[in-house]
Amino acid sequence: MSTNPKIIYTLTDEAPLLATHSLLPIIKTFTAAAEIDVETSDISVAARILGEFPEFLTDDQKVTDNLAELGRLTQLADTNIIKLPNISASVPQLIATITELQEKGYKIPSYPEEQKTKEEIELAARYSKALGSAVNPVLREGNSDRRAPPAVKRYAQKNPHSMAKWNPDSKSHVSHMLSGDFYSSEQSITLHKACDVRMELVTKGGETLVLKEKVSLLAGEVIDGMNMSKKALCEFLEAEMQDAKTQGVMFSLHMKATMMKVSHPIVFGHAVKVFYKDVFAKYGDLFEEIGVNANNGISSVYDKIADLPAEKRAEIEAAIAAVYADRPELAMVDSDKGITNLHAPNDVIVDASMPSMIRNGGQMWGVDGKAKDAKATIPESTFARIYQEVITFCKTHGAFDPTTMGTVPNVGLMAQKAEEYGSHDKTFEIPAAGTARVVTFDGDVLLEQEVEEGDIYRMCQTKDAPIRDWVKLAVNRARQSGMPTVFWLDEGRPHENELRKKVALYLQDHDTDGLDIRVMDQLDAMKFSLERIIKGEDTISVTGNILRDYLTDLFPIMELGTSAKMLSIVPLMAGGGLFETGAGGSAPKHVQQLVEENHLRWDSLGEFLALAVSLEDLNIKTGNARAKILADTLDLATGQLLDNNKSPSRRTGELDNRGSHFYLAMYWAQAIAAQTEDAAFAAEFAPLAKALTSNEEKIVAELAAVQGEAVDIGGYFLPSSEKITAAMCPSATFNAALKAANA
Numbered sequence: 071m072s073t074n075p076k077i078i079y080t081l082t083d084e085a086p087l088l089a090t091h092s093l094l095p096i097i098k099t100f101t102a103a104a105e106i107d108v109e110t111s112d113i114s115v116a117a118r119i120l121g122e123f124p125e126f127l128t129d130d131q132k133v134t135d136n137l138a139e140l141g142r143l144t145q146l147a148d149t150n151i152i153k154l155p156n157i158s159a160s161v162p163q164l165i166a167t168i169t170e171l172q173e174k175g176y177k178i179p180s181y182p183e184e185q186k187t188k189e190e191i192e193l194a195a196r197y198s199k200a201l202g203s204a205v206n207p208v209l210r211e212g213n214s215d216r217r218a219p220p221a222v223k224r225y226a227q228k229n230p231h232s233m234a235k236w237n238p239d240s241k242s243h244v245s246h247m248l249s250g251d252f253y254s255s256e257q258s259i260t261l262h263k264a265c266d267v268r269m270e271l272v273t274k275g276g277e278t279l280v281l282k283e284k285v286s287l288l289a290g291e292v293i294d295g296m297n298m299s300k301k302a303l304c305e306f307l308e309a310e311m312q313d314a315k316t317q318g319v320m321f322s323l324h325m326k327a328t329m330m331k332v333s334h335p336i337v338f339g340h341a342v343k344v345f346y347k348d349v350f351a352k353y354g355d356l357f358e359e360i361g362v363n364a365n366n367g368i369s370s371v372y373d374k375i376a377d378l379p380a381e382k383r384a385e386i387e388a389a390i391a392a393v394y395a396d397r398p399e400l401a402m403v404d405s406d407k408g409i410t411n412l413h414a415p416n417d418v419i420v421d422a423s424m425p426s427m428i429r430n431g432g433q434m435w436g437v438d439g440k441a442k443d444a445k446a447t448i449p450e451s452t453f454a455r456i457y458q459e460v461i462t463f464c465k466t467h468g469a470f471d472p473t474t475m476g477t478v479p480n481v482g483l484m485a486q487k488a489e490e491y492g493s494h495d496k497t498f499e500i501p502a503a504g505t506a507r508v509v510t511f512d513g514d515v516l517l518e519q520e521v522e523e524g525d526i527y528r529m530c531q532t533k534d535a536p537i538r539d540w541v542k543l544a545v546n547r548a549r550q551s552g553m554p555t556v557f558w559l560d561e562g563r564p565h566e567n568e569l570r571k572k573v574a575l576y577l578q579d580h581d582t583d584g585l586d587i588r589v590m591d592q593l594d595a596m597k598f599s600l601e602r603i604i605k606g607e608d609t610i611s612v613t614g615n616i617l618r619d620y621l622t623d624l625f626p627i628m629e630l631g632t633s634a635k636m637l638s639i640v641p642l643m644a645g646g647g648l649f650e651t652g653a654g655g656s657a658p659k660h661v662q663q664l665v666e667e668n669h670l671r672w673d674s675l676g677e678f679l680a681l682a683v684s685l686e687d688l689n690i691k692t693g694n695a696r697a698k699i700l701a702d703t704l705d706l707a708t709g710q711l712l713d714n715n716k717s718p719s720r721r722t723g724e725l726d727n728r729g730s731h732f733y734l735a736m737y738w739a740q741a742i743a744a745q746t747e748d749a750a751f752a753a754e755f756a757p758l759a760k761a762l763t764s765n766e767e768k769i770v771a772e773l774a775a776v777q778g779e780a781v782d783i784g785g786y787f788l789p790s791s792e793k794i795t796a797a798m799c800p801s802a803t804f805n806a807a808l809k810a811a812n813a
């Protein structure tokens with residue numbers, strides 16, 4: 071076994087997986103020369119499902135449970151993981167993955183859409199491990215440091231992306247609940263000593279139902295209990311749909327049903343049932359019988375009626391069509407294909423969808439394919455309010471100007487499943503009216519509130535050690551950057567008020583002399599940051615987990631055009647490093663373009679940045695001097711790639727992901743050959759540098775030649791690695807040069 075230091079590179083899904091097939095051979099060529107091993111770990115949704123069901127697989131189909139292994143490694147100080155974005159699967163995506171695997175001969179069980187029997191419940195629980203955001207919370211055993219590196223920011227300022235104009239009279243706005251939501255009902259306490267608690271529901275009839283048997287809490291931990299009223303939610307949704315109709319704006323719903331995998335599909339389902347209420351009133355019984363699940367979107371109706379007699383189907387389709395005449399226009403995901411905002415819960419994901427609306431002058435796409443004003447409905451008000459603040463700002467000041475605007479990096483509280491993003495196993499759809507409560511095993515009631523049937527009650531946890539670590543990270547970033555640093559914490563919100571107290575306390579552990587560190591309410595923090603950003607000034611945002619997610623798409627999308635260009639570091643609390651690539655997702659639209667036109671517009675800049683910091687970390691931890699040279703020269707190569715405009719183009723026929731990787735390899739080899747610190751290393755890379763430089767035109771032509779035609783990658787969730795390699799490494803000259811360098 072090799073004793074070389076190791077970087078683990080994750081294999082994920084969709085566009086990042088495609089890009090990896092072209093980038094990894096390059097990375098391995100360079101790291102091998104420094105005696106660094108790069109090992110892959112497949113954590114795609116397909117691999118995670120197969121890892122869960124070994125008993126249904128033949129020996130050669132079996133895969134290891136890589137995610138569990140990576141989770142274990144996050145606890146070791148020498149761990150170094152590069153994590154690419156992966157699919158957080160909705161139920162429809164999970165079912166599609168299972169179907170594809172079954173068609174490929176994997177005899178895994180089907181997903182139990184109805185969960186009544188004990189077996190169905192157990193099976194669903196096993197599948198739920200692969201559902202929604204199942205990867206990130208396991209790996210994120212540290213807090214989050216996301217920022218635009220100076221070279222990337224400079225590039226964006228010199229080469230601004232397009233920004234639509236904002237009309238000061240724009241009718242676009244955000245709508246959120248004013249009462250009855252989690253925000254209005256939140257309770258929060260900090261525990262003084264460790265204890266075990268139970269979550270239970272005492273019904274009006276006096277029966278006690280255990281919601282969750284046991285949650286073990288640590289001293290210093292902050293816990294919250296909160297409820298969303300079904301009645302208030304449905305009334306709110308109806309009122310907003312009517313308001314959109316009256317105002318003549320499109321209706322849209324922005325949720326995070328992937329990350330909030332228990333609560334948000336339920337909210338999404340209510341929106342579907344309210345919007346299409348006439349259809350559900352008329353066909354509710356039939357839908358029940360055929361297994362329609364509104365939480366999966368209106369696509370569930372289309373799926374389930376497919377087997378009905380043609381006449382019945384046409385009748386239901388006509389009833390759906392009649393709804394559109396009555397209701398406000400729905401914002402579209404894909405107007406060509408008739409896919410609306412309420413089609414599927416994973417199509418519109420708030421962290422990416424709101425910035426894209428704001429970047430687009432506050433407009434979304436209508437059924438006719440035209441951009442129009444829209445009501446952005448984000449029921450839960452806690453964080454929805456920040457988007458209205460940005461919209462109001464843009465109506466007054468116009469669109470942001472990427473050539474002059476400052477930057478807002480983020481330090482996010484994320485470790486150990488902090489806050490709402492770790493609450494899935496403590497979130498419940500309430501079966502009967504009563505009192506939901508959190509009780510210690512000694513019988514003390516810590517939190518309690520009245521709930522009604524159908525409400526969503528949840529408990530969130532935030533451990534003390536991650537909070538301390540987060541404060542430390544914020545102070546370090548403030549010191550290293552010199553930027554004003556703002557903790558976004560509302561005094562009026564119980565949970566954030568608990569955090570405020572801890573932040574005040576833990577800041578005393580650090581030398582903050584000369585630093586500008588403030589604690590502000592969210593909306594003030596947003597205004598403060600926006601007023602600075604348009605003057606070209608920079609401000610660090612220090613936030614909880616959800617705002618981390620929202621702000622690290624929002625600001626990068628305004629500043630850089632995409633959050634793929636972010637540096638995203640997770641210093642693991644146990645001492646290791648997790649280097650995420652970019653701050654966005656897996657870009658499903660990019661796969662479609664590759665399959666149809668053999669052009670991959672995925673920008674791997676996030677991977678380049680992550681690899682450089684990963685190598686730098688490896689050098690610090692192991693003393694491998696060549697790792698440092700690799701990191702420095704990679705940064706030089708990335709800078710050159712940006713300066714020379716060798717990032718992938720969106721248009722088929724122009725330089726794509728593969729071409730961009732070629733340039734990275736060429737600049738990187740040239741930079742190593744040119745450095746003087748390690749002459750032997752320079753000599754080793756001179757032939758590759760020469761081969762790539764002298765064949766530049768030929769290689770670029772070979773890469774361009776394949777574009778334009780459809781390409782088969784042998785599947786979607788479990789594509790064929792051989793087919794992807796063939797598609798992603800089509801230049802014989804480039805392949806031969808890498809092979810020679812490896813020899």
Ligand SMILES: NC(=O)C1=CN([C@@H]2O[C@H](COP(=O)(O)OP(=O)(O)OC[C@H]3O[C@@H](n4cnc5c(N)ncnc54)[C@H](OP(=O)(O)O)[C@@H]3O)[C@@H](O)[C@H]2O)C=CC1
Nearest residue numbers: 155156157158328419422632634654655656657659672673
């Ligand atoms: N860290 C993680 O693992 C994350 C995973 N996800 C998952 O990713 C999937 C898709 O999420 P979605 O909300 O659509 O967001 P994405 O970030 O995947 O995509 C939004 C848009 O951003 C642009 N984009 C994103 N990455 C790149 C890139 N590297 N290069 C160029 N453009 C890029 C694309 O714009 P255009 O189409 O205009 O080119 C894309 O359509 C979901 O399954 C989600 O759960 C989401 C966020 C983070």
Ligand SMILES: O=C(O)CCC(=O)C(=O)O
Nearest residue numbers: 158203206328329619653
């Ligand atoms: O894990 C997920 O589902 C999404 C993660 C995400 O959006 C982020 O961390 O920015």
Ligand SMILES: [Mg+2]
Nearest residue numbers: 421619623653
């Ligand atoms: Mg995000």
